[in-house]
Structure formats: structure tokens, C-alpha cells
Amino acid sequence: MKQMRKLLTIFLCLIFLISGCWDYVEVEELTLVRTIAIDYLPERRAPYLVTLAISLPADIAGEKSGSGGGSPTQLFSAVGATLNLAIEQASLNLSRRLFFSHAELILIGEEAAKHGLLHILDFISNHPQVRFNVDLLITKGFARDVMTTTERLEVAITEEMIGMIDQARYSSESDPLQAFEFLQKLVTPGQDAYTALLLKGPPLEEEIAKLKDEQKPGGQEESTEGGAGGANGGGKSEGGSSGSTEDIQEILTMAGLAAFQNDKLVGFLNSHETRGLLWFLGKTNRTFLAIENPEKPSETISLHVARVQTKIKPHLENGQISFSVEVITEGDIRSQTGNTEIFTPEMINKINSAKAGAIKQEMEKAMRKMQELKVDLVGFGTILYRHDPETFRLLEEKWPEEFSKLKVNIVVTSEIRRTGMQSHPARLRR
Amino acid sequence: MTSAFSIFKKLNIFKKKEVPTKNRGSAAKKAENDDSPILSERLALIKKRLGESNDVVIREFSSSNDKVKMALLYIDGLVDKKMVNDNILQPILSNTIANQYTEKLTSENALELLQKHITSASELSIAPNLTQALKMVLSGDTALFIDQEQKVIICGTRMWEKRTVAEPETEAAVRGPREGFTETMRINTSLLRRRIKHENLRFETMKAGRRTATEINLVYISDLVNQSVLQELRRRIAAIDTDAILESGYIEEFIEDVPFSVFPQIEHTERVDKAAAAILEGRILVMTDNTPFMLIIPTSFFQFIQASEDYYERPFVAFFLRLLRLFVLNVALILPATYVAVISFHHEMLPTSLLLNIAAAREGIPFPAVAEALLMEGTFEVLREAGVRLPRTVGQAVSIVGGLVIGDAAIRAGLVSPGMVIIVSATAISTFAIPAFNASIALRILRFPLIILGSIMGLYGVIFGLIVILIHLAGLQSFGVPYLSPLVHGTIGDMFKSLIRPPLWMSRTRPDMLKLQQQQRQATNVGKRHVPPEKRELTHEKMEENNAGER
Known part of the structure; x- marks a missing residue:
């Protein structure tokens, strides 16, 4: 007993020695890194360009904005042979200790993504502070350019991007993944990884001004595309705006996906193809579909999709692999451009089949794109593996080629549950 | 290391020594x-x-x-x-x-x-x-x-100036009797007798204090009380050999199980109803002459988060209040320590915006978070102590000055951050919400070592401190009853009862941990309470029928 006491006392005293205040840091001595933007500069000795977006505490930011109107985010950049070296380089410019636990976003430039994400993913998973659930976004062009965009609604550009990611989860134009989800997709055999794409371009207002100048009725094209119009506007203008006026304040758009083969970027899916892919994955939520009125093709009906269920089954016949995809959707009618009485059971049946057709068209479009890029973003290979491991093992080596020739049979069933708040279309006085 | 142990050895001098009684005895004999x-x-x-x-x-x-x-x-x-x-x-x-x-x-x-x-x-x-x-x-x-x-x-001609029976100041209640014990033993016994009119209520007199000859009454119900606890209590009180017993606190210190513990092991009360309830629960009340504070033996920790009002208000209210007190107990103990630990070590645990706000508020504060916490907690303790001792009129002045100093001036002067003020005031309010003053002050004392542990080792230190406290609590006993009972060493029903106050008609038995002579408190009332509609005598329909017949 006495021996025990002695030992216990020694241990108690040791506790103060072995775990001391060595990692004690006051909050105000930290700088919170909110976004890490990673670019790759090929053919240089220090190819990694890291840009850290650092949030300033509200007080200091307040003082600054009171006098000069600066943003509460400061950017620090540095280059290095690896990310860690680059960050160390960047910290030479800093008066405070870098703290990565509050980084919520990692932006990867197009060039870096093409070079390969292996080093970046290793950095994320190995760093003691960087969390595994940071959002991973790919930017077209330099990631650093995105960081210099002026924020519009939030206090800092990071908050703006995080908000956009949250918003993207309520629509079906892109599908931002967190680092661990990306890595999961990457390591699963028979599956290729993707993540959301962040675009920077002039806002639609600039386009409108241009259209007004041209005085052409081309604007109609834009409006018929419904919800996707705004996003597409941003995307399309990417090429055209590069040479135009410089004082245009460019804005960020989250639309489309970046597709990876292994860890290398191979291509982009636009927002339509993205939705096509999401139908396969059953991940579409709350999206709008525009279909032609089955009675009067000149009129458009917009439909809301609320629920999607997708079942994918592999079929093996005579050594030939094919997949059957069954999509079940539910949703409501939201609006129409005319005033046809569309709320009759017969009409609803017709609308249902039109909707199913539209969805199938989108899915086929996405499938063609994926087969063209030879990236199996849906994970047909994984499904085959789970169903018939032997067959997949034989095909594993040449799966991208197999995938590009894959036959997929898509069956869409659609149910319209509600017709919105009205049971009749708006009546015009006759 | 050996020196540390020798200190423990020296502590043995505090053990009770036989006071030589030879001279005293012979003097008395001579007088006789x-x-x-x-x-x-x-x-x-x-x-x-x-x-x-x-x-x-x-x-x-x-x-x-x-x-x-x-x-x-x-x-x-x-x-x-x-x-x-x-x-x-x-x-x-x-x-x-x-x-x-x-x-x-x-x-x-x-x-x-x-x-x-x-x-x-x-x-x-x-x-x-x-x-x-x-x-x-x-x-x-x-x-x-x-x-x-x-x-x-x-x-028997005893008669002297007495304080009248007044409302107990330390244990005020919204609902419940307003009578509190006074300093006069006879009045106090009458107050208890008026509540328990049973032939088995016993007042057993003992005396302690060589010079004060203070009368001590053990009050219990003879067919309920655990005889071995009673025997032990008699033995311990008889063993008190001291000059003076001026307050029940003297007795408490002489008879408690573990003298070197910050936690009170014997509950005291000024409320007559609480004392009566304890006696009826099979506990023993130790009444001391010349003080309104009565000791309740044995005591378990959970008694300190219970108030007599719990049993007068509806069960739901009592349940909510007990949960609240348990929460508040934890806040009072660990909130400042956790804050210091998180601020100093675990920056990743806070939401980003909160961390940014705290960092902004701490900008320019010259002290580390620990110093800030100790400073503020210390100031608060000083203010509280000053407020207790001062006359009421001056006390207000102190509270105004203290409020301004703590709340406003310290922040403006850049000595402490507003966040710390919120933490300290939340802790302060929490300590006041614990019904028993002696329990809350124990927690207050323990708060300081926890803050220091948290500042050295972060949350690890806080948890370490909490485990040490828990081990200590688990080792305590009060007259053979484990201090943490009924949570340890109790029946499942009693465990629930320590948190949930069941409806009175459902609480059939007395606490099992007391090992009483009669466990059952009342008959099963559960079935009897509900009267089927056909047997009800005064339903509206019947009344109307009767009225119709009369007409």
C-alpha cells in the first residue's frame, strides 16, 4: 500500500513534467487559415504556389474597414517544392502562428489538378491540423485568382465560397465533395473521383449590357433554360470575357464538375451533364426541369423534382456486360408559360412521360460525356465488383476502355404528386 | 520525495490524543x-x-x-x-x-x-x-x-429571553412552512413534536463540551432508525472531549468520517420541515442547543442538490429543477477551467466565428487566459465575502462598486476580456443556484485547482482533476452510507429518485441505502388512486340526476 502511494505520487508529479504547457498558445497569437489555394507552376524548381486566406479577428478588421475599407481577409502566398515548404515560406511573412484547424476549403487550380492530387491529398491527411472534412474545389484557371475576387454578400471570400457550397447541396448543378469523400472515391476500385468546379467570370449583368448593345433577340435562348440559365451564363462567358473591359467585377459561380482519372484532372462536366450524373447517383435534390407542353409544344412547363431513387443492376450475357438503371422520381408541377388546363389525370400522365424522357435524355448525355472522357464517375465498376467480383477482377486493368463501350439501359419512372398551390391555371378574361 | 512523506507522518499529531483527565476527576471528588x-x-x-x-x-x-x-x-x-x-x-x-x-x-x-x-x-x-x-x-x-x-x-424554572420562531434566512422557500429553528432547544423540540405526533419519536439527550456543557439531542423514530448508525453516532458524540461546543459545526467536525475533505459530509438545516422529513426518512437529527442549525445523519451528496420545495411543488417542476441544479453544479465546477483549457490549447474545438470573436476580444489583454480567470474568480470571491460580512446598507455600495469594477472598468482598462466576464458571472450565478451553501463553497474551492490544471494540461488536465475529485467522492462515506449513494451502491429505483422526484403516491419505500428497520413508507396507492367512472360518487351526471330528483 505504501509502495503504491509512493508510486502514485511520483506519477502525479510526472504528469506536470511530461505534458506541460509546451503547446500553450493564446488565441490572439494565432492566425486562422480559412482557405488554402493550391496552384502548380510547371517547369519550376518550386512548383507549388500556396495562397493562404487568413481571417482577421473582427476587432482589427473593424478598425481597418473603418479607416480604409479593407477586407477582413488577408492573402499570403509563397512557393515551394512541396506544400509544406511553401507554407513554411509563407509563414516568413507572418507575425503570428498559422493555425489550420479552421481551414474549411481547399481550392485547387486547374494546372495543379492536371498534375495530380496525390501530394495534396497526402498533405491533407497527414497534417495534424488540417481536417479531413475540408471541402475540395477545383477552379478553372488559377486558384489564386479566385481568392482575389471581391466578396458580395459575406464578410470574406471564404465565407462566400462556403455559403455557395452549402447552397450547392440544395441544388443539382454541382456536387462539392469533402476531402475524405474524394479520397474514398479515389481508392475504391471501379470508380473515378470528381468534385465541384468553381468558375470565375463576369456576372450576367455584364452580359445583359452586351446584349442590349447588340439589340438582338438572342436573350430568349437564355430564359428557356430555366434554373440553369444563370449558372450557364457565367460558364459560357468564360471564354469571351477574357479580352473585354477590365473594370468588370467578376463573380464566382459554382457549376459543373471536374472529373478525375486516378488523381489527375481529365475533363469538366457542365451543369447539365452534372445533373445527368447526379440522376445516376440518386443525388439530385430539389431541382427544376423544363419540358414542352405535350399538347402545345410552344409552351413550357417547369417541374420540381423532390425525390429520386436510383437502382443500378449489372447484367452479364455471353460475356457482354450491360447495366440497367432504374430511376424513380417524384415531384410537383410548378408553373407553365401558357394557361392550358394541365391538372387533369390524362395530362399529368403525359407530363410524367415527358419528364421521364427529359431525364433519360440528360442521363444519356452525361453517360456519353463520361464514356468520352473514360471516367467512371458513377462507379459502374464498383457495382459490378460487388455483384460479381470475379468478372470485375478480370476487367479491372482495362476498365476505362470497357467503360467507354458500356451499354446502359435507362428506365425512368416519374410521379407527379402535387400541382402547386393552385388547382387551375391562371384564367384570362375572355 | 521523502520529505513529502514526512509531512504526512507529521500530520499524525492531529490525531486525537487522550487528554489527561486525572486532575479534573480528583478535583470533582474533592468537592463532593x-x-x-x-x-x-x-x-x-x-x-x-x-x-x-x-x-x-x-x-x-x-x-x-x-x-x-x-x-x-x-x-x-x-x-x-x-x-x-x-x-x-x-x-x-x-x-x-x-x-x-x-x-x-x-x-x-x-x-x-x-x-x-x-x-x-x-x-x-x-x-x-x-x-x-x-x-x-x-x-x-x-x-x-x-x-x-x-x-x-x-x-424546573427555566425561562430566558428567546428569539421568536422566524423564517429561516439561509433556506428560503417559495412554498412551504415559514418556521425555522431557533436557538432554544425546547422551542425546537416542540416544533418537531408538532410535526411528528408519533409515540416513537425520540429525543435522546447527550452532553458535550467540558465547559459549555452543551445539550445535544438525537432525534429519531425508534422503529425506523438504523440501530447501528445510531450506536455509532452515540459513540462518536460521547467521544467528543473538548472545551466548548458553540455551534453544530463543532459537532460536525468532530464526528464526520473524513476530516480532510472539502466536501461537507453532514448536511445541516434550519428548516423544520426538512428536519422532519429527514427524521421520517429514517435519518437521525442532531440538535444542538444554542444554534438553529441541525445536523442530518447520514448524508449523501445528492441531498445537497435537493430542496424541501421539491416535494411541495409538482413532480415535473421538481424534476426540471433537479436537472437544472445538476447542470449548474457542473457549470460551477468546470466552466472556467474548460474555458481556459479550450482557449489555451484546443482552438480547433470552437466554431470559427466564435474563436475569431474571442481572439478579437482578447486582443491587447496583457495576461494569459489563466491569469485572467484567476484574477476575475478571485475578485468575485472577495466581493462575495465582503458582501456577506458587511451590514446591508454598506453591502449595496460594495455590490455597486464591485459590479462596476468587474463588469465595466476592468474591460475598458483592457485588463480582462468580455468573454471571461461572462464566464465568471455565469459561474457565480451557478454557484448561487446550488441550494446548500457548504456544498457550493466546496465546488468553488475546487474550481481554482481545476483552472490551474486546465491551463497546464488543457482538457486533459480538467478531466484528470475531475477524475481525482470523483475518486475522492466515491471513497467518502457518511456513517456507513456511501457518499455518492444511491448512484453507487443503490437500487435502480433510488437512482432514479435522486434525479426524478416521483409523485408522492408512488414513492412507496424509504431509501434503501439507509438500511432501515421498516423499508415501506406507505401502502401501494397506485391502484387505489384511480377510481373507475362507475364507482365515482360525485360525477357531474350523478349530481345533475340527484338535483333533478329533488326537483
Whole structure:
């Protein structure tokens, strides 16, 4: 007993020695890194360009904005042979200790993504502070350019991007993944990884001004595309705006996906193809579909999709692999451009089949794109593996080629549950 | 290391030592030997023993037939003089026809006649010798000495200035009786008797304190109480050998199980209803003369988060309040320590915006978070202590100054951050929400080591400290009942009862941990409570039917 006491006392005293205040840091001595933007500069000795977006505490930011109107985010950049070296380089410019636990976003430039994400993913998973659930976004062009965009609604550009990611989860134009989800997709055999794409371009207002100048009725094209119009506007203008006026304040758009083969970027899916892919994955939520009125093709009906269920089954016949995809959707009618009485059971049946057709068209479009890029973003290979491991093992080596020739049979069933708040279309006085 | 142990060894000097009682005993014997039945010698001896105190009154007189010499001895201020006059002096001295016995008084039959026929005091007893008589006199009785008689007649004439029964100040309740104990034992026993009118309610008298001779009453219900606890309590109180018992706290310290613990192991109360409830639950109440605070034995930790009001309000209210108190208990103990730990080590645990706000608020504060916390907690403790001791009028001034200093000036001067002020004030309010003052002050003391641990080792340190506290708590016992019972070593029903106050008609048994003679408190009322509609006598329909019939 006495021996025990002695030992216990020694241990108690040791506790103060072995775990001391060595990692004690006051909050105000930290700088919170909110976004890490990673670019790759090929053919240089220090190819990694890291840009850290650092949030300033509200007080200091307040003082600054009171006098000069600066943003509460400061950017620090540095280059290095690896990310860690680059960050160390960047910290030479800093008066405070870098703290990565509050980084919520990692932006990867197009060039870096093409070079390969292996080093970046290793950095994320190995760093003691960087969390595994940071959002991973790919930017077209330099990631650093995105960081210099002026924020519009939030206090800092990071908050703006995080908000956009949250918003993207309520629509079906892109599908931002967190680092661990990306890595999961990457390591699963028979599956290729993707993540959301962040675009920077002039806002639609600039386009409108241009259209007004041209005085052409081309604007109609834009409006018929419904919800996707705004996003597409941003995307399309990417090429055209590069040479135009410089004082245009460019804005960020989250639309489309970046597709990876292994860890290398191979291509982009636009927002339509993205939705096509999401139908396969059953991940579409709350999206709008525009279909032609089955009675009067000149009129458009917009439909809301609320629920999607997708079942994918592999079929093996005579050594030939094919997949059957069954999509079940539910949703409501939201609006129409005319005033046809569309709320009759017969009409609803017709609308249902039109909707199913539209969805199938989108899915086929996405499938063609994926087969063209030879990236199996849906994970047909994984499904085959789970169903018939032997067959997949034989095909594993040449799966991208197999995938590009894959036959997929898509069956869409659609149910319209509600017709919105009205049971009749708006009546015009006759 | 060895020096640290030698300190522990030295602590042994605090162990109770046998106080040499030889001299005392022989002195008393000598006094007894001097005692003689001759009145004049006796009075001289009394004067020698009591000294020239001005409140000692000796009244010498003779019976009306002048045959017997007698003397009265009492302490002025402790007796009812009117009673002494009317019931003792008057009957002996008067020579009215009505009082035929005074005529017959002789020194031989004086004791018997006085006792049986002459004095009309309702409380009368015989003391065998002077020493016994003096003890009674010093408690407020009147001694009647008779010449040539060894025995002394003692008349119960106690009466002194008493504080009236008032509302207990330390344990105010919104609902419940407003009576609290007073300093007078007799009033207190009457308060309890009025609540428990049962023949088995026992008041067992003991005395402690060599010079104060303080009366201690053990109150219990004889067919409920755990006899071994009672035996142990008797033994421990009898073993108290000290000069003075001025308050129940003295007794508490002498009889508690673990003297070196910050946690109170014996609950005290000023509320009569709470004391009565404890007695009815099978516990023992230790009443001490001259204090309104009664000890409840045995005590478990959860009693400190219970209030008597819990049983007067509806069960849901009690459940909510008990949860709240448990929460508040934890806040009072660990909130500042956790804050310091998180601020110093675990920056990743806070939401980004909160961390940014805290960082902004701490910008320019010269102290580390620990110093800030200790400074603020210390200031608060000083303010609280100052507020307790000061007269009410000055107390307000202190609270204003303190409020301004803590709340505003310290922040403006850049000494502390606003976040710390919020933490400290939340902790302060929490400590006040714990019903028992002695329990909350224990937590307050423990808060400081936890803050230091948190600042050195982060949350690891806080948890480490909490585990040490928990081990200590689990090791405590109060008269054989584990301190954490019924949470440890209890039945499942009792565990629930420590948090959830069940409806009264459902709580059938007394706490199992007390190991009482009778476990059952009441019959099963669950089934009886619900009366099926056809058996109900006063439903609306029936009343209407009856009325119709009458019409």
C-alpha cells in the first residue's frame, strides 16, 4: 500500500513534467487559415504556389474597414517544392502562428489538378491540423485568382465560397465533395473521383449590357433554360470575357464538375451533364426541369423534382456486360408559360412521360460525356465488383476502355404528386 | 520525495490524543467530599465554587413555622422569577389556613413534604448532591437546599429571553412552512413534536463540551432508525472531549468520517420541515442547543442538490429543477477551467466565428487566459465575502462598486476580456443556484485547482482533476452510507429518485441505502388512486340526476 502511494505520487508529479504547457498558445497569437489555394507552376524548381486566406479577428478588421475599407481577409502566398515548404515560406511573412484547424476549403487550380492530387491529398491527411472534412474545389484557371475576387454578400471570400457550397447541396448543378469523400472515391476500385468546379467570370449583368448593345433577340435562348440559365451564363462567358473591359467585377459561380482519372484532372462536366450524373447517383435534390407542353409544344412547363431513387443492376450475357438503371422520381408541377388546363389525370400522365424522357435524355448525355472522357464517375465498376467480383477482377486493368463501350439501359419512372398551390391555371378574361 | 512523506507522518499529531483527565476527576471528588448537609457550610461552598458572579442569587429563608432553614439558588436571567416567587417561595413562607402542610415542616420530613405537598412547580426533581444540583442550576433550574438534608430539590424554572420562531434566512422557500429553528432547544423540540405526533419519536439527550456543557439531542423514530448508525453516532458524540461546543459545526467536525475533505459530509438545516422529513426518512437529527442549525445523519451528496420545495411543488417542476441544479453544479465546477483549457490549447474545438470573436476580444489583454480567470474568480470571491460580512446598507455600495469594477472598468482598462466576464458571472450565478451553501463553497474551492490544471494540461488536465475529485467522492462515506449513494451502491429505483422526484403516491419505500428497520413508507396507492367512472360518487351526471330528483 505504501509502495503504491509512493508510486502514485511520483506519477502525479510526472504528469506536470511530461505534458506541460509546451503547446500553450493564446488565441490572439494565432492566425486562422480559412482557405488554402493550391496552384502548380510547371517547369519550376518550386512548383507549388500556396495562397493562404487568413481571417482577421473582427476587432482589427473593424478598425481597418473603418479607416480604409479593407477586407477582413488577408492573402499570403509563397512557393515551394512541396506544400509544406511553401507554407513554411509563407509563414516568413507572418507575425503570428498559422493555425489550420479552421481551414474549411481547399481550392485547387486547374494546372495543379492536371498534375495530380496525390501530394495534396497526402498533405491533407497527414497534417495534424488540417481536417479531413475540408471541402475540395477545383477552379478553372488559377486558384489564386479566385481568392482575389471581391466578396458580395459575406464578410470574406471564404465565407462566400462556403455559403455557395452549402447552397450547392440544395441544388443539382454541382456536387462539392469533402476531402475524405474524394479520397474514398479515389481508392475504391471501379470508380473515378470528381468534385465541384468553381468558375470565375463576369456576372450576367455584364452580359445583359452586351446584349442590349447588340439589340438582338438572342436573350430568349437564355430564359428557356430555366434554373440553369444563370449558372450557364457565367460558364459560357468564360471564354469571351477574357479580352473585354477590365473594370468588370467578376463573380464566382459554382457549376459543373471536374472529373478525375486516378488523381489527375481529365475533363469538366457542365451543369447539365452534372445533373445527368447526379440522376445516376440518386443525388439530385430539389431541382427544376423544363419540358414542352405535350399538347402545345410552344409552351413550357417547369417541374420540381423532390425525390429520386436510383437502382443500378449489372447484367452479364455471353460475356457482354450491360447495366440497367432504374430511376424513380417524384415531384410537383410548378408553373407553365401558357394557361392550358394541365391538372387533369390524362395530362399529368403525359407530363410524367415527358419528364421521364427529359431525364433519360440528360442521363444519356452525361453517360456519353463520361464514356468520352473514360471516367467512371458513377462507379459502374464498383457495382459490378460487388455483384460479381470475379468478372470485375478480370476487367479491372482495362476498365476505362470497357467503360467507354458500356451499354446502359435507362428506365425512368416519374410521379407527379402535387400541382402547386393552385388547382387551375391562371384564367384570362375572355 | 521523502520529505513529502514526512509531512504526512507529521500530520499524525492531529490525531486525537487522550487528554489527561486525572486532575479534573480528583478535583470533582474533592468537592463532593466537602459537600455537607449543613446549610451554612453548603452555602459557603457554593460561594467558593461559583465565585462572586453577580448573576448568582442565593436566597436564605426559614419556613413559616421557623423550624427549617432553607435556601434558594438560581441564576438571574435564566429563571422565571415570578414562578420562583409564586410556586416555591410563597407556599413555603405563607401561613395561610389553606396551606396546612407548612405548619408541619421539620427538618426530617421537609424533603418529602416540600416535594409532595408544598411547592407547586410542575417540574420537580431531586438531585443527590451539590455537584448535580449546580449543573442544573447553571442550566436555569432553581435549587432548594434544606438544612440537614443531603438531597437537593430542583425546580424546573427555566425561562430566558428567546428569539421568536422566524423564517429561516439561509433556506428560503417559495412554498412551504415559514418556521425555522431557533436557538432554544425546547422551542425546537416542540416544533418537531408538532410535526411528528408519533409515540416513537425520540429525543435522546447527550452532553458535550467540558465547559459549555452543551445539550445535544438525537432525534429519531425508534422503529425506523438504523440501530447501528445510531450506536455509532452515540459513540462518536460521547467521544467528543473538548472545551466548548458553540455551534453544530463543532459537532460536525468532530464526528464526520473524513476530516480532510472539502466536501461537507453532514448536511445541516434550519428548516423544520426538512428536519422532519429527514427524521421520517429514517435519518437521525442532531440538535444542538444554542444554534438553529441541525445536523442530518447520514448524508449523501445528492441531498445537497435537493430542496424541501421539491416535494411541495409538482413532480415535473421538481424534476426540471433537479436537472437544472445538476447542470449548474457542473457549470460551477468546470466552466472556467474548460474555458481556459479550450482557449489555451484546443482552438480547433470552437466554431470559427466564435474563436475569431474571442481572439478579437482578447486582443491587447496583457495576461494569459489563466491569469485572467484567476484574477476575475478571485475578485468575485472577495466581493462575495465582503458582501456577506458587511451590514446591508454598506453591502449595496460594495455590490455597486464591485459590479462596476468587474463588469465595466476592468474591460475598458483592457485588463480582462468580455468573454471571461461572462464566464465568471455565469459561474457565480451557478454557484448561487446550488441550494446548500457548504456544498457550493466546496465546488468553488475546487474550481481554482481545476483552472490551474486546465491551463497546464488543457482538457486533459480538467478531466484528470475531475477524475481525482470523483475518486475522492466515491471513497467518502457518511456513517456507513456511501457518499455518492444511491448512484453507487443503490437500487435502480433510488437512482432514479435522486434525479426524478416521483409523485408522492408512488414513492412507496424509504431509501434503501439507509438500511432501515421498516423499508415501506406507505401502502401501494397506485391502484387505489384511480377510481373507475362507475364507482365515482360525485360525477357531474350523478349530481345533475340527484338535483333533478329533488326537483
